[in-house]
Amino acid sequence: MEQESETKSKDWYDRYYKTLLIIPLLILIFCLAYLGFFYSQHNDFILKDSSLAGGTAITLNGEINSENIESSLKTKFSDITIRKLTDIRTGKTLATIIETSADSEEVKSELEDLLGYSLTEENSSIEFTGSSLSQSFYKQLILALIISFILMSCVVFILFRTFIPSIAVIFAAFSDIVMPLAVVDYLGIKLSAAGISAFLMLIGYSVDTDILLTTRALKNRESTLNKRIFRAFKTGILMTGTALLAVLPAFFVVSGIPDSFRQIFFILSIGLFADIINTWLTNAGIIKWYCDKKGIK
Amino acid sequence: MKFSWRIWLLVIVLSLSLLVLAPNFEKGVLIKSVEQNSTASESGLTAGEIITSINGEKVETIEDYTRLVSSILPSENPVKLLIGTKTQETLLFTNSTPEITVSNLPKTKIKTGLDLSGGARALVDAEEKELTTSELNDLIAVTSERLNVYGLKDVQIKPVSDLSGKNYMLVEIAGSTPKELESLIGQQGKFEAKIGNETVFEGGNRDITYVARTGQESGIYSCTPYQDGEVCNFRFAISLSEEAAQKHAKITSELGTDPENPQYLDKKLDLYLDDRLVDSLYIGKDLKGSSTTQISISGSGTGATREEAYKTAEADMKQLQTVLISGSLPFKLKIEKLDTISPVLGKEFTKNMIIIALTVFLIISVVLFIKYRRIKLTLAVILTMFSEAFITLAIAALIRWNLDAPSIAGIIAGIGTGVNDQIVIIDEAVSNEFQSIKQRIKNALFIIIGAFFTIIAAMLPLFWAGAGMLKGFALTTIIGVSVGILITRPAFSDIVKNIIKE
Numbered sequence: 038m039e040q041e042s043e044t045k046s047k048d049w050y051d052r053y054y055k056t057l058l059i060i061p062l063l064i065l066i067f068c069l070a071y072l073g074f075f076y077s078q079h080n081d082f083i084l085k086d087s088s089l090a091g092g093t094a095i096t097l098n099g100e101i102n103s104e105n106i107e108s109s110l111k112t113k114f115s116d117i118t119i120r121k122l123t124d125i126r127t128g129k130t131l132a133t134i135i136e137t138s139a140d141s142e143e144v145k146s147e148l149e150d151l152l153g154y155s156l157t158e159e160n161s162s163i164e165f166t167g168s169s170l171s172q173s174f175y176k177q178l179i180l181a182l183i184i185s186f187i188l189m190s191c192v193v194f195i196l197f198r199t200f201i202p203s204i205a206v207i208f209a210a211f212s213d214i215v216m217p218l219a220v221v222d223y224l225g226i227k228l229s230a231a232g233i234s235a236f237l238m239l240i241g242y243s244v245d246t247d248i249l250l251t252t253r254a255l256k257n258r259e260s261t262l263n264k265r266i267f268r269a270f271k272t273g274i275l276m277t278g279t280a281l282l283a284v285l286p287a288f289f290v291v292s293g294i295p296d297s298f299r300q301i302f303f304i305l306s307i308g309l310f311a312d313i314i315n316t317w318l319t320n321a322g323i324i325k326w327y328c329d330k331k332g333i334k
Numbered sequence: 335m336k337f338s339w340r341i342w343l344l345v346i347v348l349s350l351s352l353l354v355l356a357p358n359f360e361k362g363v364l365i366k367s368v369e370q371n372s373t374a375s376e377s378g379l380t381a382g383e384i385i386t387s388i389n390g391e392k393v394e395t396i397e398d399y400t401r402l403v404s405s406i407l408p409s410e411n412p413v414k415l416l417i418g419t420k421t422q423e424t425l426l427f428t429n430s431t432p433e434i435t436v437s438n439l440p441k442t443k444i445k446t447g448l449d450l451s452g453g454a455r456a457l458v459d460a461e462e463k464e465l466t467t468s469e470l471n472d473l474i475a476v477t478s479e480r481l482n483v484y485g486l487k488d489v490q491i492k493p494v495s496d497l498s499g500k501n502y503m504l505v506e507i508a509g510s511t512p513k514e515l516e517s518l519i520g521q522q523g524k525f526e527a528k529i530g531n532e533t534v535f536e537g538g539n540r541d542i543t544y545v546a547r548t549g550q551e552s553g554i555y556s557c558t559p560y561q562d563g564e565v566c567n568f569r570f571a572i573s574l575s576e577e578a579a580q581k582h583a584k585i586t587s588e589l590g591t592d593p594e595n596p597q598y599l600d601k602k603l604d605l606y607l608d609d610r611l612v613d614s615l616y617i618g619k620d621l622k623g624s625s626t627t628q629i630s631i632s633g634s635g636t637g638a639t640r641e642e643a644y645k646t647a648e649a650d651m652k653q654l655q656t657v658l659i660s661g662s663l664p665f666k667l668k669i670e671k672l673d674t675i676s677p678v679l680g681k682e683f684t685k686n687m688i689i690i691a692l693t694v695f696l697i698i699s700v701v702l703f704i705k706y707r708r709i710k711l712t713l714a715v716i717l718t719m720f721s722e723a724f725i726t727l728a729i730a731a732l733i734r735w736n737l738d739a740p741s742i743a744g745i746i747a748g749i750g751t752g753v754n755d756q757i758v759i760i761d762e763a764v765s766n767e768f769q770s771i772k773q774r775i776k777n778a779l780f781i782i783i784g785a786f787f788t789i790i791a792a793m794l795p796l797f798w799a800g801a802g803m804l805k806g807f808a809l810t811t812i813i814g815v816s817v818g819i820l821i822t823r824p825a826f827s828d829i830v831k832n833i834i835k836e
Contacts, residue, residue, distance in 0.1 A: 098678045124682065132679055141672070158452065162676040170457065170670035174800040177497045181795035188791035196784045231740050234796055234804045238747055238811065241792030245754055245785035252781050259769065272761040276754040279701050283694040283750055294686045295449055295739035301807070302743065 050263055050325075058322040061314050065212050068219035075222045082218065086227040086296075089175045091168030092138035095148060096122075097161050100130045106151050113147055114139050118227075134296075136227075141165035178233040185237045186210070189244060197251060205323035206247040209315040213243040216311035217304050231297030235304035242280075242305065243312040246273040247320050254324045255333065262328050266321055273316060281309045336832055344825035348721055351728030354443060361394040362386045362420070363436045366488060372433035377424050379417065379434060387418035396438045407431045435488070443731040447738025447806065450684050452677025454507045456519055457494075457801060461666040465501040467493075469665070473503050479660045480518050481505075484652060496801045502670065504801070514649050520669040523657035526606045527629075529585050529617075534603065535578035538661025543627075544573035545658050552655075554647050557640050564640040566647035569632035570655060579625040587623035605631065607657065631658070687742050694746060695719060698753055706760065710833045715756050718826045722752050725821065726814045741806035748814020751789060755782045755818060756826055763830050771834060775827045786819045 076082055087094045107119045114137040122131045137144055141163055149155050156163065166174075189210060194203045214236055221228065253269040254262065284306040328334075362384040368375045385393050388402040406413055408430045415426040426432060448455050458473070459465055465473065470493050481489050490506045505519050525537030535541035546552040552570035559565075574582065589599040599622055602614040613633045633654060635647030698719065703712040726745050730737055755778075762778040763771060789811065796808035 096676070096679065098676055131682055158674055158676050159678065160676065162674060162679070164673040164675070165671065167668070167670040173496065173498070173500065174803070177799040180497055181799035184795040185792045188794065189788045192784070192787045192791050196787075230800055230804055231743075231807065234740065234807050237792050237796060238807075241789035242747065242751060244788040245751065245781070248784040248788070249758060249781050252777070252784070256777070256780070268761075268765070272758060275705060275761075276757045279698055279753055279757065280750050282697045282701055283746075283753070286690050286693045286697070294690065295683050297449070298683075298687060298739040298743050301740065301747075305747070
C-alpha cells in the first residue's frame with residue numbers, strides 16, 4: 038500500500054514540480070510589490086520604534102488608567118502610542134508603555150503632571166534615543182543584515198561549489214527575509230533593534246533545511262532523486278515543525294515578556310513558515326530541475 | 335552502553351559547568367565598594383570581602399548588617415565596630431557608618447542584564463565632532479572621576495565603537511540611578527569665574543588646589559521662602575593656586591567700590607557653568623588687589639517645599655564641587671541614548687521567559703516522542719538540549735556576560751538549531767540505507783557543519799552593529815551553536831549509535 042502511494046506521489050511530483058514553483062514565486066512577487074507600496078507610503082521598508090527612529094519610550098509599572106492619559110497626551114504629542122503588558126497567568130496589567138518621538142524630558146514632565154506623581158525608577162523606566170544615534174543604529178543594522186547575507190552566501194558557495202544549487206539556497210534565504218518583512222509591515226508592527234537582529238538570525242536559521250535538501254539531493258546517490266528529496270522533506274519538515282512549535286508559545290504570549298524577546302520570536306516564527314514554502318517548493322523545485330538537466334538520478 | 339571519549343567530554347564539561355553555576359549557600363554580606371581615603375579603607379577593608387559578623391553578632395543578610403550597624407551608628411562619640419569577614423577581623427573606631435556599599439551574596443553566578451535587573455545605560459559622544467580614541471579615553475577618565483567624586487558606585491564605563499568606527503562612551507550603572515546622572519555624564523563641565531569679561535579662574539586642578547566637601551567649610555546654610563516655594567543656599571570653600579590668586583589681585587586692583595553698597599567692589603564675581611550663570615558673588619572691598627587663595631563659592635537650589643529645595647541645593651552643590659575637581663572637557667558632550675530601567679518589571683519578565691523556555695523544552699520532547707516512539711532517543715534529545723542550555727549559561731557566567739532579554743532569546747534560538755541538528759542525526763541514523771552507521775552519521779555531520787557556519791556568518795556582524803547593543807543575542811547564539819557542534823553533538827551521535835545498535 039505504502040509503496041504504491043509513494044510511487045504515485047513521485048509521479049505526481051515529476052509532473053508538477055515546475056508548476057509548483059509558481060506558487061512561491063507569486064507570493065514573493067506579491068510581497069515585494071507590497072514592500073514597494075509600503076516604501077512609497079512610509080519612505081522606508083519598515084516602521085521603526087523609538088530605539089530606531091529616535092524618541093522616548095516610557096514604561097509605567099503596574100495598573101494605571103491609560104485612557105485619560107492617552108487622550109490628553111495625544112493633544113501634545115500627535116504620534117504617541119500606548120500599549121499594555123499583561124501577565125501571562127493572571128491577566129493583570131503589568132505595565133503601560135508610552136512611545137513617542139518627542140524628547141524624554143518633555144514627555145516625562147507632561148506625564149508627571151497628568152499622573153500627579155513624579156516618575157522614579159521605582160515606578161517607571163524611561164528609554165531615550167537621540168535621532169542621530171537612532172539613524173546610525175538603523176543604518177548599521179541594515180548594513181549588518183547585508184554583510185550577514187553575503188557571508189552566508191559565501192559559506193553556501195564553499196559548501197556546494199556549484200552555481201545553481203548554491204543560488205537556489207541563497208534565493209530561498211532571500212525569500213525567507215522578504216516574506217516575514219511584508220507580514221510585519223502589514224501588521225503595522227514597529228520594529229526594534231532586536232527585531233532587525235531576528236532577521237539576521239533568520240538568515241542563519243532558515244538555511245539549514247536548504248543545506249539538508251541540497252546535500253541529500255546532490256551528495257548521497259544511493260536511491261532515486263525523488264526518494265532522496267522526499268526523505269529530506271520528511272526530516273526537514275520535522276525540523277521546521279519542531280522549531281515552529283517551540284517558538285509558538287512566545288508567539289501567543291503577546292505580553293508579560295520584554296518586547297525585544299517577543300519580536301525576535303514573532304519574526305522567527307513567520308520566517309519559519311515562509312521557510313517551509315521556500316525550501317520545499319522553491320529550492321526543491323530548482324534542485325530537481327537542476328538534477329534533471331544534469332542527469333543526476 | 336559504550337562510553338566513548340566524546341561522551342566523557344560532555345560529562346566533564348557538564349560537571350565543570352555545574353561547578354560554575356552551583357548555587358551559593360554561603361551566608362554573609364558582600365562588600366561591593368569601599369570609599370577611598372575613608373576610615374573603612376584605612377582600616378583595611380577591601381571590596382570583595384564577605385562580612386560574616388559585626389561586634390560578634392552573626393551577619394547573614396543585608397538586613398542583619400543594616401540592623402546591627404544602625405543600632406550603634408552614627409553616634410556622637412566614636413565607638414568600636416568589630417567587623418568580621420571570612421579572612422580577618424577589622425576594628426573600626428568611628429562615629430559614622432562605615433563608608434562601604436554592601437549587597438547580599440549573589441545566589442548564582444549568572445548575571446542578568448540591564449533590561450532585567452534595572453539600572454541605567456547611557457551612550458555619550460561629542461557634539462558636532464567625532465571622538466578620537468585619545469579624546470574618548472580622556473572623556474572616560476574625566477567621567478570616571480566625576481562619578482567617583484560624586485559617590486556613585488557600581489558603575490562601568492567603557493569605550494565602544496560601531497561598524498563605521500565611530501567612538502562612544504558607554505556608561506552602565508547597576509541598580510539605582512541618580513537623578514543627576516544626565517548632568518554628570520553629559521556635561522562639558524566648563525567652570526569659569528569671571529569679573530566682567532575677564533576670567534579669574536577655571537575648574538580643574540590647575541587653578542583650584544582644593545575643594546572642601548565636608549565639615550564646616552561646605553554645606554547649606556540657609557533656606558527662605560521664595561515665590562511659591564522655598565530656596566536654599568549653599569556654600570563651600572575652595573583654594574586657588576598661586577597663579578590664579580595673582581590674577582585675582584590684578585583684576586580686582588582695577589575695580590572701584592560700589593556706590594550703592596560701599597562695602598563691596600563695583601563688579602561681582604560671576605560663576606559660570608557651561609556658559610550658564612550659576613551665581614554672582616559680591617567682592618568685599620578689603621579684597622581689592624589682594625592675592626587671596628581662599629574663596630567661598632555659593633549657589634542656591636529651589637523647590638516647592640523646603641525639603642525639596644534642600645535636596646536640589648545639595649545636589650547642585652555636589653555637582654559643582656564635582657566639576658571643580660574634575661575640570662572641563664575640551665568639547666561639548668551629547669547624550670545619544672539614555673535608558674533608565676526600573677528593576678520592578680525585570681523579575682516578572684525573567685519568570686515569564688523561564689516559563690516559556692521550559693514550555694519549549696516540553697513541546698519539543700513531546701513532539702519527538704510522538705515521532706520516534708522511542709523513549710531512549712527522546713531522552714537523549716532532552717539531555718542534549720538541557721546540556722546545551724546549561725553549558726551556554728555556564729560560559730556566559732564565566733565570561734561575566736550580563737544576560738539581557740535578547741541574550742536569553744539567543745540561548746533558546748541556539749537550542750532550536752541544536753534540535754534541528756539532532757533530528758538530522760537521528761534521521762540519518764535510523765534510515766534503512768545500505769550504508770554503515772558511521773557513514774550515515776558522517777553525512778549528517780556535513781549538513782550540521784554547514785548549518786553551523788551559516789549561523790556564525792549570519793550573527794557575526796551583530797557584534798559591532800549599533801555600538802554592540804545587540805551583542806548579547808549574537809554572543810549567546812554563537813556560544814550555543816559552538817557548544818553544540820564541539821561538545822554535545824559528537825556525544826549525541828555516539829549515544830544515538832549506541833541506542834541504534836542495541
